[in-house]
Amino acid sequence: MIDKIRIEKKTKLIADWQTLMRTFVNHKDDASRSTLVKYMEQIFFGLHDFLKKHVGITEEVSLKDLSRNFTNTLISKNPEKKLADVIADLVENIAPHAVNVTSPYFVGHMTSAIPFFMVHLKTIVAALNQNVVKIETSKVVSILEKQVIAKIHRLIYEKDEAFYEKHVQNIQTTLGCFIEDGTLANLTAFWVARNSMLAPKNGFAGIEQEGLQAAYKAYQIEKCVILVSKLGHYCVKKAGGLLGIGNQNIMTINVDANNRMDIDCLKKAIKDIKNSSVNTKIIAIIGIAGTTETGTVDPLPEIGEICAENRIHFHVDAAWGGPTLMSEKYRHLLKGIKLADSVTIDGHKQFYMPMGCGIVVFKDPSIMDVVAYHANYVNRPGSVDLGIKSLAGSREASSIILDGALKIMGSRGYALLIEHGIDTCLRFAEEIEKRPDFQLITRPELNILTYRICPFHIQRRLAEGNPEQICDINKKLNKINRAVQRLQREAGKSFVSRTKLKINQHGKDIVVFRCVIMNPMTNIKILGEILDEQEEIFRGIEGLRIEEFRN
């Protein structure tokens, strides 16, 4: 079935110059135009038709079976397939085994259906094939990027008109940039923060030039740290490793009962650092606006104030929650974000863009000067070249997609999506609490919640038990929840993810289901069905010796 050989059509293909040339030229005649359109129809409706066929994640073919069909590692000398056959293959053999992230029953990750026009806009980006690293391969598109970044900056910082007039097309200043994803957007922010905090002084040329060792000497420190709540994304540790400060120096701060950074713990950590015998510099403190696991928002105003007092770079990781700013109803949840020195937002998350678009913006239009690089052939000082201040080099023109989307949707359009997600998530929490087999673990603040199977009588036993009993019960519950999540995923009708949370009241790690409601077609009825299915699986589980958990 997979990689099936289309014997009926098989004629030997030979690579030749004329055929090759035809793939490069503009299509002037009607025949070749209609062929192109036919391919595109095949892509649009072929993929959709196939994705429709299974409402869940994917057809049940195990990874091992699948991977057996993807083991040929030789690049064939002559063409193996024509475009039409490659498309047919993708439609028939790849799409059905990909994950149908467009299904409203797919509520496990931060990936969802996207508006169809996003695909059109991405196609335009590919067809224009501009490289925004430099003006000579992008021209107006570099100018457009500056405008779109300024729009995002304004959404967050709400500076006055004069500020934006001055900076929107200023070739000396930079309000932020696009990059592949949130991990790299955060890395860009910490890179800038590190270099700003260990800037040139008294004959020291700065950490970027002289390195960390010299910087520690110049600043008479022995250690740098970045502070983030225990719910920080794993990319923060990765950035710590990359930047040379060591991932063990990413200090995690406890969260309060609402999964927000505990400000007293933060204050104590800062005090401890100051009093430590090891001279330590705090490079940055991170406030999360929508943690990956619980969707909660750290107390940004308080963190911002503490950073200002202590002159520490304040970064807000709003990869998930940033677009909430477009909702008048919920933007208050991100109060304090404008205190941030830098903010990450992912375009492919709640801007509903296709995969591959991180964004980072900086309050200070000159702060990115600490990461400027030049070369003789590009990025000359004083040019508009966006590559001067950017972690990446060559980049596609993501700004075209975001610009088009903002114009087609308006902030109100996005707000409708955001509000649907949060409102539906709140209703889902109510539904979970109504059902005796389930226990809501983290209440939604944005559109993410966690819960688990934990029948009511067990909840009572947990409330009354001693630590040892609680630990024992949780162990068994973890096993059950892990099994139910796996069985539901494998059944292929719906998908809820799972994670482990250290919830204060429960002591150790507990396994929970994690729901992310961003697909506008996901509604409370569908979520109810997902719970029904989980109950059913739970009741049907054999061999786990969980009789005691059932009513």
Next chain:
Amino acid sequence: MIDKIRIEKKTKLIADWQTLMRTFVNHKDDASRSTLVKYMEQIFFGLHDFLKKHVGITEEVSLKDLSRNFTNTLISKNPEKKLADVIADLVENIAPHAVNVTSPYFVGHMTSAIPFFMVHLKTIVAALNQNVVKIETSKVVSILEKQVIAKIHRLIYEKDEAFYEKHVQNIQTTLGCFIEDGTLANLTAFWVARNSMLAPKNGFAGIEQEGLQAAYKAYQIEKCVILVSKLGHYCVKKAGGLLGIGNQNIMTINVDANNRMDIDCLKKAIKDIKNSSVNTKIIAIIGIAGTTETGTVDPLPEIGEICAENRIHFHVDAAWGGPTLMSEKYRHLLKGIKLADSVTIDGHKQFYMPMGCGIVVFKDPSIMDVVAYHANYVNRPGSVDLGIKSLAGSREASSIILDGALKIMGSRGYALLIEHGIDTCLRFAEEIEKRPDFQLITRPELNILTYRICPFHIQRRLAEGNPEQICDINKKLNKINRAVQRLQREAGKSFVSRTKLKINQHGKDIVVFRCVIMNPMTNIKILGEILDEQEEIFRGIEGLRIEEFRN
């Protein structure tokens, strides 16, 4: 003209749920299907038609004038435009001011026309919208990525069938990964190299965990360096800054008369480092397979041997030249590449993929273990999740494009393109040498060359002059060449880039034209026209007091 208001169509748009929903659903009825196809036709043929209208880079509208139309920084509350109008805008107002990188007269940068099917494949990637960071949002596409990376690994390393059978779908090992671009692919390689060279030992947990300061202590070193030829890409310095070793510790090695790393200089540098009073570790030595400026290939076998002798990570930056391996005629130019511990190749360069595809592969399938990261909700140990060992997090499924392209083109198809580029470049060099006004500066090895305007009688004066006279003449020539390049670019018919090279025989920096021949429609006739135009501009230049340079 730009951003013109379409008064005739203007009706107030309101964001509402029903309209929004229609952008998310599958299109079942014929009417909405044909609308979608209409949009796609508009994109395909609209863009092509407009790009055709100017053969050069772009219409002559100055950047300042252009940027005046991109200053509004408010996201409008309600929709500003419908998709059709956004597309029309892109076709009418953006495309004509973007750079026509598809023109065969655009020979200045590493961006070119791409086969039309690349756009189709990119559209499929966007429509499927998989996120290959984890199997739960990509399934078969993660498996496909492993296969495609193995194909590239095999193209470079040519290990035996057993090796690939073992590793192609092995979830414990990783042959490489995709990332946004070559800068980040190189960064990935140096990150891995740094961590391998400063690995855990005797109670030291490794640089990734403990940081650079602790690593230097554990290894009793005071400095780390990376060695690269003077023609190394600027991203190497950027990586040095990012990784904490300091960009001043990227040591550049002189090149020989053919612009290849001078092996004697390299040996001397290593010796000097060993004998230095500052304990220094060499993290990596880079061999370039196609320098950005001259397209030359470093002596890879010699560098590889030196690295092996000294147990230094050998990285080959083949961002540009990598695909030359598909040409039987020219693959010998990359001899020695299989000695590399890591290799970077850009998909959006000579694999002719749309912008946004870097690739890095590693000889040792386990070396990426030094950059592995896990989290509770994804990237669990033992999973197929590709995000475990990857600089980026969320990523689009670039493997679909490269896989399709390799099947449609075959290595022979790519070879035809590569060979056309090198052969045409060689003929172009001959043509330059025939014309008395020009001087060939760097002879093509791959498909890049540099030259300048330097009339024959001036060449004679340069050959006979004393250092001061030479310097004086070169200064004037630099001014002329800078002016001609700018005027040609502004005329908008063709585009040749410029850079500054320190050519041994000329002493100081000289300004040169740089040509990259990758567009298969660029031929010697077109290149002749480009020279004609430059001659004409040169003869017409006023106000530069260059009478003495004219015959």
